[in-house]
Amino acid sequence: MLSEPQIQRYARQLLLRDLGERxxxxxxxxxxxxxxxxxxxxAAAAYxxxxxxxxxxxxxxxAWASMPPLLGTxxxxxxxxxxxPELPEPEGVVVGGRGGARVLWSVGADGCADCLRHATxxxxxxxxxxxxxxxxxxxxxxxxxxxLGVAAPMEGVEVSAxxxxxxxVAPACVHRPPAIPDDVLAELVHHLSAALPxxxxxxxxxxxDGVRLVPMANAQDAHRARDPEAFPRTARTAFTFEPxxxxxxxxxxxxxGGRILAIAHSHPDGGEHFSAEDRRSAAPDGQPLYxxxxxxxxxxxxxxxxxxxxxxxxxxxxxxxxxxLPEQS
Amino acid sequence: xxxxxxxxxxxEVCPMxxxxxxxxxxxxxxxxxxxxxxxxxEPLRNVPESARDAxxxxxxxxxxxxxxxxxxxxxxxxxx
Amino acid sequence: MPGATVIIGMGGLGCxxxxxxxxAGTRRLTLVDGDVVxxxxxxxxxxxxxxxxxxPKVEVARERLxxxxxxxxxxxxxxxxxxxxxxxxxxxxxLAIDGTDSVAAKFLLSDAVARTRTPLVSGGVxxxxxxxxxxxxxxxxxxxxxxxxxxxxxxxxxxxxxxLGSLAGxxxxxxxxxxxxxxxxxxxxxxxxxxxxxxxFRTLVVRRVPGCPGCGASA
Numbered sequence: 001m002l003s004e005p006q007i008q009r010y011a012r013q014l015l016l017r018d019l020g021e022r023x024x025x026x027x028x029x030x031x032x033x034x035x036x037x038x039x040x041x042x043a044a045a046a047y048x049x050x051x052x053x054x055x056x057x058x059x060x061x062x063a064w065a066s067m068p069p070l071l072g073t074x075x076x077x078x079x080x081x082x083x084x085p086e087l088p089e090p091e092g093v094v095v096g097g098r099g100g101a102r103v104l105w106s107v108g109a110d111g112c113a114d115c116l117r118h119a120t121x122x123x124x125x126x127x128x129x130x131x132x133x134x135x136x137x138x139x140x141x142x143x144x145x146x147x148l149g150v151a152a153p154m155e156g157v158e159v160s161a162x163x164x165x166x167x168x169v170a171p172a173c174v175h176r177p178p179a180i181p182d183d184v185l186a187e188l189v190h191h192l193s194a195a196l197p198x199x200x201x202x203x204x205x206x207x208x209d210g211v212r213l214v215p216m217a218n219a220q221d222a223h224r225a226r227d228p229e230a231f232p233r234t235a236r237t238a239f240t241f242e243p244x245x246x247x248x249x250x251x252x253x254x255x256x257g258g259r260i261l262a263i264a265h266s267h268p269d270g271g272e273h274f275s276a277e278d279r280r281s282a283a284p285d286g287q288p289l290y291x292x293x294x295x296x297x298x299x300x301x302x303x304x305x306x307x308x309x310x311x312x313x314x315x316x317x318x319x320x321x322x323x324x325l326p327e328q329s
Numbered sequence: 330x331x332x333x334x335x336x337x338x339x340x341e342v343c344p345m346x347x348x349x350x351x352x353x354x355x356x357x358x359x360x361x362x363x364x365x366x367x368x369x370x371e372p373l374r375n376v377p378e379s380a381r382d383a384x385x386x387x388x389x390x391x392x393x394x395x396x397x398x399x400x401x402x403x404x405x406x407x408x409x
Numbered sequence: 410m411p412g413a414t415v416i417i418g419m420g421g422l423g424c425x426x427x428x429x430x431x432x433a434g435t436r437r438l439t440l441v442d443g444d445v446v447x448x449x450x451x452x453x454x455x456x457x458x459x460x461x462x463x464x465p466k467v468e469v470a471r472e473r474l475x476x477x478x479x480x481x482x483x484x485x486x487x488x489x490x491x492x493x494x495x496x497x498x499x500x501x502x503x504l505a506i507d508g509t510d511s512v513a514a515k516f517l518l519s520d521a522v523a524r525t526r527t528p529l530v531s532g533g534v535x536x537x538x539x540x541x542x543x544x545x546x547x548x549x550x551x552x553x554x555x556x557x558x559x560x561x562x563x564x565x566x567x568x569x570x571x572x573l574g575s576l577a578g579x580x581x582x583x584x585x586x587x588x589x590x591x592x593x594x595x596x597x598x599x600x601x602x603x604x605x606x607x608x609x610f611r612t613l614v615v616r617r618v619p620g621c622p623g624c625g626a627s628a
């Protein structure tokens with residue numbers, strides 16, 4: 001509950017949609033560690049403090065009135081503002097320079113650190129210039145959005161040398177496996193177990209109407225029958241999509257605007273990790289064949305529940321993680 | 330109708346009239362009813378409309394003997 | 410001050426614009442505002458502190474700016490701009506920044522650009538959004554963009570009087586950048602639109618309307 005002096009000070013802000021009493025308290029619950037200097041730091045600190053957020057910074061406030069925020073309780077949640085190449089941890093804003101422009105990225109605890117690293121890899125330090133006040137006020141806006149909980153996991157702004165502002169949109173995250181609902185996972189396990197003792201395969205697609213399973217047939221044996229030299233392995237230890245079915249799927253997705261989230265296959269022999277063969281198929285020259293697509297493995301073990309495993313190609317490396325499977329009925 | 334909370338903003342000027350109203354509404358659970366005593370043309374015009382803009386429901390507005398008005402608002406879901 | 414920049418309105422837009430201009434090396438500023446500092450201003454006008462409440466805004470602003478920027482010359486007009494003095498004010502300066510808070514004042518200033526040949530950076534913020542546009546004598550004006558101004562009898566609700574402080578800072582700083590930048594190409598102006606709620610920034614080109622009552626009549 002806000003005190004009377006707080007209500008008086010922040011009245012014009014309390015009127016905003018998405019920022020009432022709770023929003024004002026959220027602004028006060030955050031403590032900003034400001035790792036910038038110069039005019040940008042002065043402007044950011046001035047606006048954040050004016051709006052009700054505590055800022056730890058060397059006070060080069062220049063023209064700004066030095067005004068501590070009116071707080072209810074002591075702030076608990078740290079947000080860092082850094083200058084590239086240093087990145088905020090776990091959440092906050094980074095400011096960098098690219099040519100004459102300034103780039104600002106804001107990341108939340110629900111954001112992806114790898115995505116942030118990727119987006120900022122070409123940025124230099126922010127430098128100092130006449131756009132310092134523009135940068136500082138934008139830092140304040142981004143921090144306030146993060147504190148209020150209205151910010152995307154990762155969002156950004158660019159300030160051109162002339163001062164024009166443009167939106168930066170974070171690309172879809174390719175570093176972490178996609179979220180697949182339990183009922184779709186159950187459907188997948190059912191389809192893969194029906195292919196036993198051969199490897200089963202399927203595709204998981206996402207679009208406007210959510211995530212769905214596209215069961216596929218394993219064409220490995222049919223290929224081997226036609227060309228045993230090119231396809232030495234059997235369907236017991238390898239899988240290939242039937243080419244026409246695969247093309248048809250791609251065409252459907254292009255028309256509907258959906259995208260492939262993951263390619264799934266099974267190990268009938270219980271191997272719980274992606275084999276060297278699996279990795280070679282996914283990335284023949286070390287480069288993923290389908291960038292942005294995750295790989296899902298289901299290992300079947302006799303007498304025990306199946307085990308799921310994710311594999312995601314990121315920065316030339318194949319990162320594995322567990323995929324909890326729902327209990328089979 | 331018995332309101333869940335009452336505020337008197339007859340002594341306030343815009344926009345503090347709606348600031349007080351908004352805070353009082355936000356402190357109620359969804360479905361809660363707030364009674365607002367207000368006075369003057371500007372609050373009369375602005376407070377009900379602002380409440381509606383913020384997504385809440387005007388349940389009633391009546392003029393009282395002493396020239397003030399009694400406004401009843403229902404707190405609805407969604408961020409304030 | 411001939412050649413100097415005048416900031417009309419030292420509120421949410423005027424404060425960051427003034428600091429941004431001074432930071433960028435502007436040497437002469439004129440500040441115009443008839444109001445005194447109010448507690449409700451403090452969250453979005455960080456040139457003023459709690460101890461300044463009740464004092465005229467232009468006086469406090471001049472003190473703070475003069476102290477922070479020793480080479481800066483600041484003149485002040487403690488009054489609200491009106492039809493009687495707008496032409497003289499703009500003619501006497503090289504560039505103007507609109508930090509006003511009323512539709513009437515914004516159109517008053519916009520209409521004066523063609524008459525006085527003084528470029529103006531128009532701007533406004535409300536709630537989570539804002540706009541800025543540089544109006545040059547040969548460019549498009551507010552009437553080219555909006556047609557007739559919204560009626561004065563459209564009293565905004567109290568809720569619409571809310572504004573996010575940092576957003577006002579972003580717009581005021583943007584206005585300063587546009588003031589420091591080049592004039593618009595002839596026959597057009599660029600409208601900068603900021604949506605702080607969706608974090609979307611757009612620019613739109615506004616073309617001059619032939620015969621526009623704001624800028625086309627006197628050419």
